[in-house]
Amino acid sequence: MEMEEMDLILWRHADAEDGVPDSARELTAKGEKQAQMMGQWLKSQLPHQFRVLASPARRTQQTAQALTKTFETVQSIGPGADAVSVLAAAGWADGKGAVVVVGHQPTLGRVAALLLAGAESDWNMKKGSVWWFTNRVRQDKAQTVLRVMMSPEFL
Numbered sequence: 001m002e003m004e005e006m007d008l009i010l011w012r013h014a015d016a017e018d019g020v021p022d023s024a025r026e027l028t029a030k031g032e033k034q035a036q037m038m039g040q041w042l043k044s045q046l047p048h049q050f051r052v053l054a055s056p057a058r059r060t061q062q063t064a065q066a067l068t069k070t071f072e073t074v075q076s077i078g079p080g081a082d083a084v085s086v087l088a089a090a091g092w093a094d095g096k097g098a099v100v101v102v103g104h105q106p107t108l109g110r111v112a113a114l115l116l117a118g119a120e121s122d123w124n125m126k127k128g129s130v131w132w133f134t135n136r137v138r139q140d141k142a143q144t145v146l147r148v149m150m151s152p153e154f155l
Contacts, residue, residue, distance in 0.1 A: 106122050
């Protein structure tokens with residue numbers, strides 16, 4: 001019996017203003033445009049049903065809102081989170097369906113490295129970018145596939 005595939009979409013918050021406190025930083029005009037463009041692209045690619053998890057930081061909340069008004073705020077994926085916490089929050093790889101995680105660097109780059117290379121490493125992920133992974137089973141072996149990396153500048 002084939003296991004259901006799970007899609008994990010890592011979405012780094014769009015361009016944000018500098019400032020203190022960090023949790024209150026808002027998207028810049030450029031960031032709002034990045035989030036809107038990526039939100040539209042994601043809507044065109046995602047299955048009908050999907051979950052969105054967002055860090056409690058203001059900039060990630062604003063980024064998530066460019067995709068949907070119904071998302072979960074998850075403390076454990078906030079700034080400084082570790083890769084394992086992000087994967088646990090998303091239910092990787094035992095879940096099914098699609099989960100979008102709106103978060104931060106360096107955490108999301110470390111998640112990508114863990115999924116693709118088997119160990120955390122500081123991989124860079126541009127602001128507003130998406131890395132889309134699928135977990136699937138082929139010939140009774142689990143596989144993690146990077147389906148797409150999309151940056152707002154290519155939309």
